[in-house]
Amino acid sequence: MMSCVLASIGVLVPFPFYYWLWTYPSIWVSLVGKGRDPAKVMAQVSHLLKLIQFISLYSVSSISWPPPLFFWPLFLFGQFLNFRVYQLLGESGTYYGVRFGKNIPWVTEFPFGYISDPQYVGSIMSLLACLSWVPFQYIFLWVLGYMFMIKTNLIEQFTSQGEYFLSHVYLSSMTHHLVGVSQVQPSPRTFPSRLSSVRSPPSSFNLSLVRKLFCGITPSSFSANFLTLNTENRTKSSFKSKSSMAEVPVGKAKADLQIFDTEEDLSVSLAKYTAELSEKFTKERGAFTVVVSGGSLIKSLRKLVESPYVDSIDWAKWHVFWVDERVVPKDHDDSNYKLAYDGFLSKVPVPPGQVYAINDALSAEGAADDYETCLKQLVKIKVVDLLPASGFPKFDLMLLGMGPDGHVASLFPGHPLVNENKRWVTYIKDSPKPPPERITFTFPVINSAAKIAMVVVGAGKSDVVRRAVGSDTGSDMLPVQMVSPADGATTWFLDKDAASKL
Numbered sequence: 142m143m144s145c146v147l148a149s150i151g152v153l154v155p156f157p158f159y160y161w162l163w164t165y166p167s168i169w170v171s172l173v174g175k176g177r178d179p180a181k182v183m184a185q186v187s188h189l190l191k192l193i194q195f196i197s198l199y200s201v202s203s204i205s206w207p208p209p210l211f212f213w214p215l216f217l218f219g220q221f222l223n224f225r226v227y228q229l230l231g232e233s234g235t236y237y238g239v240r241f242g243k244n245i246p247w248v249t250e251f252p253f254g255y256i257s258d259p260q261y262v263g264s265i266m267s268l269l270a271c272l273s274w275v276p277f278q279y280i281f282l283w284v285l286g287y288m289f290m291i292k293t294n295l296i297e298q299f300t301s302q303g304e305y306f307l308s309h310v311y312l313s314s315m316t317h318h319l320v321g322v323s324q325v326q327p328s329p330r331t332f333p334s335r336l337s338s339v340r341s342p343p344s345s346f347n348l349s350l351v352r353k354l355f356c357g358i359t360p361s362s363f364s365a366n367f368l369t370l371n372t373e374n375r376t377k378s379s380f381k382s383k384s385s386m387a388e389v390p391v392g393k394a395k396a397d398l399q400i401f402d403t404e405e406d407l408s409v410s411l412a413k414y415t416a417e418l419s420e421k422f423t424k425e426r427g428a429f430t431v432v433v434s435g436g437s438l439i440k441s442l443r444k445l446v447e448s449p450y451v452d453s454i455d456w457a458k459w460h461v462f463w464v465d466e467r468v469v470p471k472d473h474d475d476s477n478y479k480l481a482y483d484g485f486l487s488k489v490p491v492p493p494g495q496v497y498a499i500n501d502a503l504s505a506e507g508a509a510d511d512y513e514t515c516l517k518q519l520v521k522i523k524v525v526d527l528l529p530a531s532g533f534p535k536f537d538l539m540l541l542g543m544g545p546d547g548h549v550a551s552l553f554p555g556h557p558l559v560n561e562n563k564r565w566v567t568y569i570k571d572s573p574k575p576p577p578e579r580i581t582f583t584f585p586v587i588n589s590a591a592k593i594a595m596v597v598v599g600a601g602k603s604d605v606v607r608r609a610v611g612s613d614t615g616s617d618m619l620p621v622q623m624v625s626p627a628d629g630a631t632t633w634f635l636d637k638d639a640a641s642k643l
């Protein structure tokens with residue numbers, strides 16, 4: 142009797158540990174300490190716990206040889222699955238690395254994309270193979286432990302990323318660009334526990350390589366990821382700003398117009414507006430999809446990286462996209478990614494895997510296709526919403542700027558791209574504003590957004606602001622006047638200078 146109880150405890154002992162790690166990864170990271178890799182330490186503890194499980198099973202088993210015929214296919218295929226998962230994801234990927242703030246390369250090779258939870262399936266098959274040796278109840282307990290963890294993982298995935306975990310739809314095209322890859326943060330698809338002594342050589346976790354793989358994200362944002370996994374959202378503004386507000390026609394739509402005494406006031410209000418939307422969408426959908434433009438907008442986002450927002454926003458829920466990007470390397474001064482990274486993203490812990498930069502190794506055409514493919518996958522797995530009426534992606538918030546000629550994104554006045562109505566992302570090779578090669582969201586995507594902030598500062602734009610604000614719907618409408626979200630709302634943030642000619 143006593144030995145049965147001890148064997149049962151031995152079989153179940155790792156699961157509370159895994160559950161605790163899964164739920165409170167940041168505690169584990171701080172327990173492990175700065176100089177050590179939390180996934181590696183978890184792997185070591187897991188090996189020990191696995192040994193306890195084996196000894197427990199062995200103590201109640203009666204092993205005979207040869208095993209029954211069903212043993213071989215179950216055991217060999219189960220072990221193959223475990224081996225493959227480890228081979229593809231490495232130690233960090235297998236041992237909750239992604240929970241500890243690491244980016245795990247996204248893989249599309251078999252069994253991923255074909256078998257749901259291949260690590261669990263492999264382990265369960267291997268256990269079932271041993272049914273002729275081990276009394277059923279112990280196998281059952283062990284499988285129950287797996288089921289519990291599958292459920293735990295699923296709950297997390299549903300609350301954060303819809304059907305992400307279930308669907309196992311992998312971002313095939315975006316994920317294998319070794320330089321400047323942008324990809325969704327993969328969820329841990331594996332389980333640390335496996336009935337196996339078969340191991341591929343551990344793939345070493347190389348921080349600098351991983352950083353290189355993921356958009357050049359710096360160690361600070363790289364490691365800060367885990368710290369915000371469970372950040373409580375306590376967005377509250379302590380700022381007050383001086384502004385006047387009115388609803389005005391812009392093109393075919395209406396927009397809220399907010400005019401601020403100074404650009405400083407504008408940036409305070411923009412931060413509050415963004416933080417409130419972050420809280421709203423994070424609550425409603427478990428994620429916040431934000432699209433940014435380049436240009437002067439980024440400077441106006443500076444209050445977001447200051448107190449109280451830098452601490453109160455749940456950055457782990459952010460997914461960041463670019464409404465347009467110049468086809469230049471990511472470290473080029475013309476890169477909108479670089480601009481946003483230097484001025485904003487490097488200062489907040491948005492998980493690097495949720496920052497979707499373009500693939501700068503491709504041509505303009507290739508990069509646009511690639512970005513569109515990525516968006517389609519993100520819509521499929523419900524990270525990005527879809528606007529059913531239009532069939533285009535519905536981002537939660539677009540933070541846009543406007544050029545002095547009235548262009549938005551890389552959609553320029555008089556250019557045929559302003560009429561593109563099929564593509565989600567397209568490219569331009571003759572941009573009137575340098576650099577000439579760019580990719581850009583199309584108007585149907587921009588106008589499917591839930592909320593749009595149009596941020597315009599400086600006297601240099603006052604003429605075009607005057608032209609844009611009004612119900613002019615003629616054929617020579619400026620691109621900025623074509624911003625009219627079908628389902629959402631636009632707020633114009635203007636400083637006094639930009640509004641001076643209204």
Ligand SMILES: O=C1O[C@H](COP(=O)(O)O)[C@@H](O)[C@H](O)[C@H]1O
Binds near residue numbers: 549
């Ligand atoms: O080229 C671009 O210009 C616009 C406007 O930039 P701004 O400096 O005049 O605000 C920007 O929104 C877009 O993203 C960028 O690629």
